[in-house]
Amino acid sequence: xxxxxxxxxxxxxxxxxxxxxxxxxxxxxxxxEVAYGRLAPVEIPARGTMLERYGDFLPFSVPRREISLGxxxxxxxxxxxxxxxxxMLSLFFKNxxxxxxxxxxxxxxxxxxxxxxxxxxxxxxxxxxxxxxVSVAAYGARAGLETYVLVSKGxxxxxxxxxxxxxxxxxxxxxxxxxxxxxxxxxxxxxxxYFINSDVPFRVEGSKTIAFEICEQLAFQAPAYVVVPTSxxxxxxxxxxxxxxMHRVGAIDRLPxxxxxxxxGCAPIATAFGRxxxxxxxxxxxxxxxxxxxxxxxxxxxxxxxxLREHGGLAVTVTxxxxxxxxxxxxxxxxxxxxxxxxxxxxxxxxRAENVLEPADSVVCIVSGAGLKYMAALRLHRFEVRGVSIxxxxxxxxx
Amino acid sequence: xxxxxxxxxxxxxxxxxxxxxxxxxxxxxxxxEVAYGRLAPVEIPARGTMLERYGDFLPFSVPRREISLGxxxxxxxxxxxxxxxxxMLSLFFKNxxxxxxxxxxxxxxxxxxxxxxxxxxxxxxxxxxxxxxVSVAAYGARAGLETYVLVSKGxxxxxxxxxxxxxxxxxxxxxxxxxxxxxxxxxxxxxxxYFINSDVPFRVEGSKTIAFEICEQLAFQAPAYVVVPTSxxxxxxxxxxxxxxMHRVGAIDRLPxxxxxxxxGCAPIATAFGRxxxxxxxxxxxxxxxxxxxxxxxxxxxxxxxxLREHGGLAVTVTxxxxxxxxxxxxxxxxxxxxxxxxxxxxxxxxRAENVLEPADSVVCIVSGAGLKYMAALRLHRFEVRGVSIxxxxxxxxx
Numbered sequence: 141x142x143x144x145x146x147x148x149x150x151x152x153x154x155x156x157x158x159x160x161x162x163x164x165x166x167x168x169x170x171x172x173e174v175a176y177g178r179l180a181p182v183e184i185p186a187r188g189t190m191l192e193r194y195g196d197f198l199p200f201s202v203p204r205r206e207i208s209l210g211x212x213x214x215x216x217x218x219x220x221x222x223x224x225x226x227x228m229l230s231l232f233f234k235n236x237x238x239x240x241x242x243x244x245x246x247x248x249x250x251x252x253x254x255x256x257x258x259x260x261x262x263x264x265x266x267x268x269x270x271x272x273x274v275s276v277a278a279y280g281a282r283a284g285l286e287t288y289v290l291v292s293k294g295x296x297x298x299x300x301x302x303x304x305x306x307x308x309x310x311x312x313x314x315x316x317x318x319x320x321x322x323x324x325x326x327x328x329x330x331x332x333x334y335f336i337n338s339d340v341p342f343r344v345e346g347s348k349t350i351a352f353e354i355c356e357q358l359a360f361q362a363p364a365y366v367v368v369p370t371s372x373x374x375x376x377x378x379x380x381x382x383x384x385x386m387h388r389v390g391a392i393d394r395l396p397x398x399x400x401x402x403x404x405g406c407a408p409i410a411t412a413f414g415r416x417x418x419x420x421x422x423x424x425x426x427x428x429x430x431x432x433x434x435x436x437x438x439x440x441x442x443x444x445x446x447x448l449r450e451h452g453g454l455a456v457t458v459t460x461x462x463x464x465x466x467x468x469x470x471x472x473x474x475x476x477x478x479x480x481x482x483x484x485x486x487x488x489x490x491x492r493a494e495n496v497l498e499p500a501d502s503v504v505c506i507v508s509g510a511g512l513k514y515m516a517a518l519r520l521h522r523f524e525v526r527g528v529s530i531x532x533x534x535x536x537x538x539x
Numbered sequence: 540x541x542x543x544x545x546x547x548x549x550x551x552x553x554x555x556x557x558x559x560x561x562x563x564x565x566x567x568x569x570x571x572e573v574a575y576g577r578l579a580p581v582e583i584p585a586r587g588t589m590l591e592r593y594g595d596f597l598p599f600s601v602p603r604r605e606i607s608l609g610x611x612x613x614x615x616x617x618x619x620x621x622x623x624x625x626x627m628l629s630l631f632f633k634n635x636x637x638x639x640x641x642x643x644x645x646x647x648x649x650x651x652x653x654x655x656x657x658x659x660x661x662x663x664x665x666x667x668x669x670x671x672x673v674s675v676a677a678y679g680a681r682a683g684l685e686t687y688v689l690v691s692k693g694x695x696x697x698x699x700x701x702x703x704x705x706x707x708x709x710x711x712x713x714x715x716x717x718x719x720x721x722x723x724x725x726x727x728x729x730x731x732x733y734f735i736n737s738d739v740p741f742r743v744e745g746s747k748t749i750a751f752e753i754c755e756q757l758a759f760q761a762p763a764y765v766v767v768p769t770s771x772x773x774x775x776x777x778x779x780x781x782x783x784x785m786h787r788v789g790a791i792d793r794l795p796x797x798x799x800x801x802x803x804g805c806a807p808i809a810t811a812f813g814r815x816x817x818x819x820x821x822x823x824x825x826x827x828x829x830x831x832x833x834x835x836x837x838x839x840x841x842x843x844x845x846x847l848r849e850h851g852g853l854a855v856t857v858t859x860x861x862x863x864x865x866x867x868x869x870x871x872x873x874x875x876x877x878x879x880x881x882x883x884x885x886x887x888x889x890x891r892a893e894n895v896l897e898p899a900d901s902v903v904c905i906v907s908g909a910g911l912k913y914m915a916a917l918r919l920h921r922f923e924v925r926g927v928s929i930x931x932x933x934x935x936x937x938x
Binding site for chain 1: 585586588605607608609612613614616617618619620634636637638639640641664677678680681683687689692697699700701703704705706708709710711712713714715718719722723726727729730732866867870871872873874875909910911912914917918920922923924925926927928929930932933935936937
């Protein structure tokens with residue numbers, strides 16, 4: 141690993157060596173992040189994988205081992221007609237559904253994996269029931285590492301299969317799911333298993349490449365706002381950090397304002413933000429169709445709150461009805477996201493209606509994962525299908 | 540459109556103007572293709588969309604209209620460990636599951652759409668029940684065109700939803716599905732609806748970019764073999780054409796040998812090839828788990844046969860059991876393809892066992908679409924899941 145990077149606590153600033161596996165501060169228990177002593181203003185290469193192109197902003201050299209699945213380099217699509225409909229000049233979708241396992245998780249999985257490999261660790265794991273479980277299982281298979289995926293007891297069969305197909309050691313765990321996050325880290329540290337959970341520092345390092353790509357794709361004119369569906373807070377932290385690093389090296393001349401978008405049925409960060417709180421409180425009975433952002437006690441929640449305050453960000457909630465409507469609206473522009481992938485658009489609609497977003501504001505929505513991941517949501521949409529005989533096809537096409 | 544391209548019949552060589560909508564020869568009824576008067580050896584730009592980067596090999600200028608969803612530019616992954624297991628030096632997967640609607644179809648949909656738009660046509664359509672229906676619905680939505688998707692009566696509800704979410708005019712048609720392909724073209728021509736069906740010339744122009752990317756990704760050293768899951772024959776034709784054009788401009792110094800891989804339960808091309816036939820015959824009762832390549836009477840079948848003979852290609856069949864085994868094997872390298880996406884690997888295993896493929900042959904498998912598209916296939920796999928209480932987690936991770 142490179143010598144000029146360290147781990148630093150996002151809460152109290154305490155420093156730790158880069159080879160630390162535990163993702164939280166031994167003092168205040170807040171999450172750690174990678175801090176760079178020197179970041180040079182660089183020319184980002186046009187060709188290459190995400191890891192190769194952004195190597196100057198990552199603490200490792202690209203390994204020889206086959207580790208990448210071709211993550212990142214996803215499209216940023218301008219949605220002109222929809223922007224006009226919403227009374228905005230420019231609206232963009234960053235389509236993370238085109239990653240190897242069809243969600244943004246792959247970016248952070250590969251960087252987490254690189255950390256593990258750089259430390260000589262041969263076993264990885266994760267606690268997840270959704271996108272991250274699939275991603276870690278796939279990358280563990282790619283790298284040929286022993287891979288442990290811990291899911292809740294009672295997980296639906298349809299969620300197990302796309303994880304299991306990659307051949308990890310799959311365990312259904314009976315017990316409190318929130319506790320499992322912390323337990324996995326402890327046990328993993330003792331047993332030499334690197335748990336690439338949702339907000340570990342090296343997963344955040346992967347997520348920041350979303351911001352890098354947005355900067356490049358907008359010719360280094362930062363958008364006014366970036367809207368992130370927010371659960372554990374890891375992806376939010378990564379994207380925020382990416383823009384800060386681009387700003388630090390002088391590639392962009394201002395930071396976009398970040399918007400943490402949450403489902404009304406599970407909004408610990410937005411709730412704390414709304415009441416001016418500094419720490420998140422556990423949501424008792426989370427309930428939303430956007431299951432991938434249904435974390436009742438986000439481990440990076442406090443850090444997201446700090447960043448929102450430090451840089452003038454916003455937090456907003458949207459209802460399941462608004463999420464479903466936004467899913468349909470976004471599909472009407474060609475992009476089929478899973479419910480939480482439509483949460484940013486739902487937030488934009490709401491904030492635009494309230495005139496918090498003004499017509500001239502350029503806005504980027506992060507579409508976090510593919511609609512195919514959660515087909516049950518489609519049963520809540522109404523579709524019109526017409527039957528016709530082949531003989532009467534022409535009439536049907538005219539009428 | 541550019542002036543130096545025409546349409547030419549793949550069967551009899553008869554020429555047609557580029558603005559022709561009907562995809563087949565008015566004389567011999569074989570499919571048409573785009574022929575270029577001049578193809579200059581060019582420097583392919585490193586940055587840009589697929590349409591921008593390969594503009595010199597396409598008959599249109601990139602339109603101002605928002606038409607692209609960020610198709611193409613998919614990873615080519617070397618599978619070192621699996622190659623070793625199969626006794627090969629190099630095996631690659633071209634992962635088409637990272638396209639906007641998670642299959643290779645998007646490449647040809649966007650070029651078909653460009654043809655329609657260049658002709659001033661505002662209505663598009665397709666006949667499909669799978670990947671192509673989803674793709675055309677998404678791109679029609681993207682471009683804001685009226686979009687007709689014709690599916691068979693009796694299509695499963697789960698197949699309808701991911702098409703319908705994009706808001707096309709969706710018709711279930713009662714009648715012979717094979718006849719519907721031809722009927723849609725006729726009716727479409729009369730009614731101003733451009734049917735971007737599976738093997739129209741401008742869809743083939745999109746598919747050829749797969750070959751272009753493979754050439755770039757292998758530093759213009761053509762692989763020995765490229766294995767394509769083959770149904771209508773349109774994708775096979777496109778990839779073959781792409782390599783021929785790269786060869787013509789001197790970018791590669793030999794053509795790879797193409798392998799048309801089909802499911803044993805629906806193998807009209809491989810059957811005709813095996814008996815030395817020049818034309819495909821309709822399969823009476825197609826039956827395979829690889830539904831996306833279950834075309835019993837492929838409209839480009841004869842042209843695929845001609846190309847196989849002209850360039851020393853091969854055709855091969857694999858059983859459903861072999862396909863499922865290959866799906867699992869490929870997922871064990873990190874790539875979760877739909878059953879037909881695993882057909883090439885199944886073919887490679889078979890041909891390697893028969894020593895048709897030799898250890899030194901470099902082989903590229905085209906992974907045509909995402910495993911999430913057909914989750915029912917996963918029920919045929921056996922997975923091991925272990926239950927554990929959170930208190931006994933550590934024991935379980937050690938044991």
